[in-house]
Amino acid sequence: MVIGESWAQIGSTIAGLMFALATLQQFFPLQLRVTLEQFVLATLQQFSFVQKFCDKLVSFFLPYITITFPEYSGYWSNQGYTAIETYVGARSTTEASHLKGSLIRNSKALVLTYDRKVSDEFDGVKVWWVSGPSTSTSSEDKYYQLIFHRRHSDLITGPYLDYVLEEGKAIEARNKQRRLYTNNPSENWSSYKKNLWSDIAFENPATFQTLAMDPKKKEEIINDLVTFSKGKDYYTKLGKPWKRGHLLYDPPGTGKSTMIAAVANLLNYDIYDLELTTVKNNTELRKLLTETSSKSIIVIEDIDCSLDVTGQRNKERAKSSENLGHDLNCKREKESENEKTSKVTLSGLLNFIDGTWSACGTGRILMFTTNHVNKLDPALIRRGRMDLHIELSYCSFEAFKTLAKNYLDLDSHDLFENIGILLKETDMTPADVPENLMPKREKKDPNSCLESLIQALEVPKKIKS
Known part of the structure; x- marks a missing residue:
C-alpha cells in the first residue's frame, strides 16, 4: 500500500509539472520563456553540486567523446584533415568492409577510403573514425570524426593523435607525386583561395647515378643531403632552423638544372621555381616563400640576373670583357615591365634565408644557380646562408x-x-x-x-x- 501511494504521488507530481509546462508554453511568449529558462539554468549552475551531478549524468548516458576534423578551416585547407585521411585510408584496407578507390591529385598510388566507419586501436584502447558527409553529392564540407570513451581522453587527444598525424604525413610522403611549382603574378592572386603558385607533376628522371660529375664530389653531395634530411632533431638541439643553402655555379651546360632534379628525386622533395622578376616587393616575396611546403627545394635560377638583389653593396665592381655579353643580357632582362615596378631588395631575400622568417617551415633547401659567382654579393653567398658551394665544371x-x-x-x-x-x-x-x-x-x-x-x-x- 505504501509503495502504491508513493508511485501515485510521483505520478501526480509529474502530471502537475506537465500541466504547468503546457500552461507556460500556452500563455507566455517565446522570448519570455527563453529568458526564464536561461535564468533558471544560470541559477542552478551556480551550485557546484548541480554542475557535478549534470556532468555525471551526461557521462553515464553519453560516455563517448566526438572530435570533428573539417576539411577546411575558414578559407584554407586543414592539413590535419589531409594527414588523417591518409592514415585512416591506410587503416581501412584491413578494417573496413566497403572501400572506395581513387587516384587523387599529388599522389602516385591509388588511395583506398572507407564508406563511413572504421575502427582503430591504440595501446589497447579502441576508437572509431567516421567520415562525412555520407554522400559524395552533398554540398557540405567533408570531415572526419574521432569517437572514443571519455575515460581515455588524455591518451587519445595526446599520444594517439600525434601518432596519427605523424604516420599520415609519412604515408603521404611515400605516396606523393613530386610537383614542380612556379609563382603566379600577384595580380592573379585571389583573396578567397591560395593560388600563389601553379604546379604540374614533376617527372624528370634525373638521378645521381646518371649525373655526369666526379664520383668523389657526387658522394660528398649525397652524404650532405642525406645527413640534412635526417637532421631535424640535431638542428633542434643546436637551436637552428632546419634548412640548408646550396649554390650551384660555373659555365652554362654543366648540369645545374639536372643536379636540382637529382636532389629532388633523391629526397622526394617538391621544387618551387621562384621567378623573382614577377615579384613586386618584399611583402609579396614573403607571402610566396611562406606558402612553400616543408621538405621542399626553393630554386632561384640565374640569381645574378634576378632584379637588383645582387651586388648592391659593391656597385663599382669592374666589368671584365669576358662577362660583357652577360651584363648586356641581364640589362635587357632588368628593363622588362615587371622589373621596373619591382622593389624586392637584397635584405628582403636575406631575411628569409637566415633572418626572422627563416624558421617558417622546416626541412627546406634553398638552391641558387649562377654562371658568374664573382658577381654575387658576398653577403648572399657566405657560409650559413649558402652552406654548400657546388662547382659544376666542364666534363671530366x-x-x-x-x-x-x-x-x-x-x-x-x-x-x-x-x-x-x-x-x-x-x-x-x-x-x-x-x-x-x-x-x-x-x-x-x-x-x-x-x-x-x-x-x-x-x-x-x-x-x-
Whole structure:
C-alpha cells in the first residue's frame, strides 16, 4: 500500500509539472520563456553540486567523446584533415568492409577510403573514425570524426593523435607525386583561395647515378643531403632552423638544372621555381616563400640576373670583357615591365634565408644557380646562408664514363684513353658530350659515336692551331 501511494504521488507530481509546462508554453511568449529558462539554468549552475551531478549524468548516458576534423578551416585547407585521411585510408584496407578507390591529385598510388566507419586501436584502447558527409553529392564540407570513451581522453587527444598525424604525413610522403611549382603574378592572386603558385607533376628522371660529375664530389653531395634530411632533431638541439643553402655555379651546360632534379628525386622533395622578376616587393616575396611546403627545394635560377638583389653593396665592381655579353643580357632582362615596378631588395631575400622568417617551415633547401659567382654579393653567398658551394665544371673523364654508360652501355673501350687526353686539353660541357654520344641510328654503333665525340673535341685544337 505504501509503495502504491508513493508511485501515485510521483505520478501526480509529474502530471502537475506537465500541466504547468503546457500552461507556460500556452500563455507566455517565446522570448519570455527563453529568458526564464536561461535564468533558471544560470541559477542552478551556480551550485557546484548541480554542475557535478549534470556532468555525471551526461557521462553515464553519453560516455563517448566526438572530435570533428573539417576539411577546411575558414578559407584554407586543414592539413590535419589531409594527414588523417591518409592514415585512416591506410587503416581501412584491413578494417573496413566497403572501400572506395581513387587516384587523387599529388599522389602516385591509388588511395583506398572507407564508406563511413572504421575502427582503430591504440595501446589497447579502441576508437572509431567516421567520415562525412555520407554522400559524395552533398554540398557540405567533408570531415572526419574521432569517437572514443571519455575515460581515455588524455591518451587519445595526446599520444594517439600525434601518432596519427605523424604516420599520415609519412604515408603521404611515400605516396606523393613530386610537383614542380612556379609563382603566379600577384595580380592573379585571389583573396578567397591560395593560388600563389601553379604546379604540374614533376617527372624528370634525373638521378645521381646518371649525373655526369666526379664520383668523389657526387658522394660528398649525397652524404650532405642525406645527413640534412635526417637532421631535424640535431638542428633542434643546436637551436637552428632546419634548412640548408646550396649554390650551384660555373659555365652554362654543366648540369645545374639536372643536379636540382637529382636532389629532388633523391629526397622526394617538391621544387618551387621562384621567378623573382614577377615579384613586386618584399611583402609579396614573403607571402610566396611562406606558402612553400616543408621538405621542399626553393630554386632561384640565374640569381645574378634576378632584379637588383645582387651586388648592391659593391656597385663599382669592374666589368671584365669576358662577362660583357652577360651584363648586356641581364640589362635587357632588368628593363622588362615587371622589373621596373619591382622593389624586392637584397635584405628582403636575406631575411628569409637566415633572418626572422627563416624558421617558417622546416626541412627546406634553398638552391641558387649562377654562371658568374664573382658577381654575387658576398653577403648572399657566405657560409650559413649558402652552406654548400657546388662547382659544376666542364666534363671530366670520370664524368664522360658515366655518360658513356648512360648512352652506350659502355664501361670501357679502346677509344676511351684518347678521349680522356682530349678532355684534359679541351673544355666541353656535360651537355655537349651527349650530343655526340647519342646514336644517330636505330641500332647503336658505339664506335661511330665515340669517333664523333673525338672529332668534336679536336675542333677547338684545330682552330687554335
